[in-house]
Every structure is written in C-alpha cells, then in structure tokens.
Amino acid sequence: AVGVSTNSPQSRLYYGTTDGALYRVDNARGVQPSAREVTGAAFPVGGYVNCVAVDPHDGDNALVVFTNYGVQSLFYTEDGGLSWIPVGGNLEENADGSGRGPSCRWAEIGWHDGKRYVFVGTTVGLFSATELDGPNTTWVLEGDGTIGYVRVDMITMRESDGVVAVATWGNGMYTTALPTSGVAREASERGTVAAYPNPTSGRTVVSFELASAAS
Numbered sequence: 420a421v422g423v424s425t426n427s428p429q430s431r432l433y434y435g436t437t438d439g440a441l442y443r444v445d446n447a448r449g450v451q452p453s454a455r456e457v458t459g460a461a462f463p464v465g466g467y468v469n470c471v472a473v474d475p476h477d478g479d480n481a482l483v484v485f486t487n488y489g490v491q492s493l494f495y496t497e498d499g500g501l502s503w504i505p506v507g508g509n510l511e512e513n514a515d516g517s518g519r520g521p522s523c524r525w526a527e528i529g530w531h532d533g534k535r536y537v538f539v540g541t542t543v544g545l546f547s548a549t550e551l552d553g554p555n556t557t558w559v560l561e562g563d564g565t566i567g568y569v570r571v572d573m574i575t576m577r578e579s580d581g582v583v584a585v586a587t588w589g590n591g592m593y594t595t596a597l598p599t600s601g602v603a604r605e606a607s608e609r610g611t612v613a614a615y616p617n618p619t620s621g622r623t624v625v626s627f628e629l630a631s632a633a634s
Contacts, residue, residue: 422471424478435468457500463490472526491516492523508556529576540571
C-alpha cells in the first residue's frame with residue numbers, strides 16, 4: 420500500500436506492508452531517499468496494510484487501513500506517523516477491534532470547496548466521517564439505496580470539481596459530485612437530470628425535469 424503527499428511536505432511517501440509495518444520516505448524524489456519506520460505501537464500484530472490515504476493539503480495527516488477481521492481497522496496520524504490514534508469508531512463492534520465489525524478495504528481523504536471529506540470502503544458499503552475523533556469517530560453509511568451493502572474496494576476523489584468515484588465488488592462503479600457553494604442552488608434552479616440504470620450497462624435512459632415552467 421502506497422500513499423503520497425501532494426502538498427506540504429511535498430515528495431513524502433508512505434508505504435505499508437503485508438505484515439503490518441509502515442514506513443515514511445521524505446524527499447522521495449531526491450537522489451538517495453531513505454525510509455523511516457513509523458509503525459504505530461498499537462498497530463495490530465501481523466496486520467495487513469491495504470491502503471494509506473494521505474491528506475492532499477497536509478502530508479502530516481494520513482489514514483492507514485488494515486483489512487484483517489477482528490483487529491482495529493483504522494489508524495490516523497497528524498504528525499507524520501510519530502503518533503497514531505485508532506479512528507474505527509462505530510465501525511468496530513468492540514473498542515479493541517474484536518467482534519463482528521466489517522473489514523475495511525480502502526480510504527480516501529479529499530478537499531472540495533474548502534471542506535475536508537473522509538471516506539472508507541468496507542465489506543458492507545461506503546462510509547464517511549466529517550471529523551476523526553479517535554474511538555468516538557462516527558462513520559455514516561453512504562449510498563445505501565444505490566451502492567448498497569456491498570464490498571467497496573477502492574475510492575478516489577477529484578478536488579477540482581468534487582467528483583467521487585467508488586468501485587465495488589460485484590455491483591459496478593458509482594460516481595457522485597459533492598456540493599459546491601452557490602453551484603448546487605444554481606443547478607437545482609435549472610432542473611434535475613436522472614439516468615438509469617445506474618451503473619449503466621448498454622442502453623441508458625436519461626430523463627430531465629425542469630424546476631419550473633419554461634416558455
């Protein structure tokens with residue numbers, strides 16, 4: 420698993436291993452970059468690091484995803500890996516990660532219109548959180564009527580227009596556009612557009628409904 424900082428500090432790279440270790444490489448574009456181990460003391464022994472999500476606005480902020488069942492799944496740092504806090508919150512049945520909580524598969528941290536978004540893909544759907552508050556973090560299910568309670572294997576977000584793409588196991592791919600101040604209202608005044616089936620396969624039907632009568 421690899422995560423790269425795109426802002427300050429630039430050229431910082433995190434990578435995780437199949438045995439639960441995590442490393443940080445500063446100045447990864449340099450001539451002789453060197454790795455520093457930043458494995459958290461509370462990381463699950465023998466855990467499988469499947470994803471490292473790095474805050475695109477601050478390379479000190481990173482979220483590590485362990486896919487193993489029965490362990491704490493999510494750990495977050497705000498100091499480049501010097502310290503870590505578990506943020507599985509309500510995705511864990513028990514505080515120590517034991518129990519019937521889902522397997523977490525992927526995470527994405529992104530910004531749009533001045534707001535930070537954090538998404539996590541699990542074996543029971545897509546979740547989001549507005550604040551990472553240690554074990555008190557509240558994850559909210561997204562797209563239960565569209566994506567459903569299926570395994571989400573990958574998420575990516577484009578900051579320029581707030582488009583989020585989600586890849587599932589066996590239920591296709593989905594996209595959505597995050598709200599933008601002053602733009603969402605304008606779009607609602609113009610009307611709404613719906614396409615089905617979604618995700619599309621072969622023939623697609625597009626319907627358009629005006630918000631008000633037009634001449």
